[in-house]
Amino acid sequence: MKKILLMLTILATTASMAFSQAVQSPRVTVEGKNVKVSYGQPSKRGRVIFGGLESYGKVWRTGANEATEITFAKDGTFGGKPVKAGTYTLFTIPGEKEWSVILNSELKQWGAYKYDQIKDKDVLQVKVPAHTISGSPVEKLTITLPENKFVLEWDQTRVEVPMKF
Numbered sequence: 001m002k003k004i005l006l007m008l009t010i011l012a013t014t015a016s017m018a019f020s021q022a023v024q025s026p027r028v029t030v031e032g033k034n035v036k037v038s039y040g041q042p043s044k045r046g047r048v049i050f051g052g053l054e055s056y057g058k059v060w061r062t063g064a065n066e067a068t069e070i071t072f073a074k075d076g077t078f079g080g081k082p083v084k085a086g087t088y089t090l091f092t093i094p095g096e097k098e099w100s101v102i103l104n105s106e107l108k109q110w111g112a113y114k115y116d117q118i119k120d121k122d123v124l125q126v127k128v129p130a131h132t133i134s135g136s137p138v139e140k141l142t143i144t145l146p147e148n149k150f151v152l153e154w155d156q157t158r159v160e161v162p163m164k165f
Contacts, residue, residue: 025064032145034073034165037090040064044139049155050094050130059102059112062092062152063141067109070150076165078103078150079126088123091115092152092159094130099159101126101150131158 025040042064047053054060061067071087072078079101088103091112102125106118133156141154150161 027065028143030143030145033147034076035145035150035163036071036073037068037143037145037150038071039068039090039141039143040066041140041142043141044137044155050157051096054094056095057093059115060092060094061109061112062090065110067091067111068143069107070103072165074165076163078124078163079128079161081124081126083124094157097130098127099130101128101159101161126161128159128161131160132156133158 025042027038028041029036029038031037040061040063050056068090069087070090072083072085074085076083083103086105087107088105089107089109091102091104093100093102103123104115104118105121105123109115109118133153137155138153141152144151144153148163150163152159
């Protein structure tokens, strides 16, 4: 009986590891003038994203797998608030009409699972409007850095944070 349980445990562990590797999202890095963002890029795959997969009003790692990190090459403003040069973990709290965007100094977070334990390390939090994208949904979470903006698009949602350097 012990051998059977051991074999089942090994089989379950192996299957779990194989499944988790199969659904890992690619890590993408985008660079703009004075800003770099590295994030896990999940796909929509027919799911309802905001208000479904990602709940409104709940802290999200803003990507997949390891939490998103944003690096500022020099001091500036993010959402109108001052930010020092450096690397931060980026979290968001999605809402139907407004999002909170959070920069936190604790790096190398896996998801947002321990956010409550590190929220005292928040450097800033800004609120920005959420816009509905007309037309086809955006299949993969996409972050871009056009001049003086951080832009996030996924499914039918677009969020922009102004930046200055």
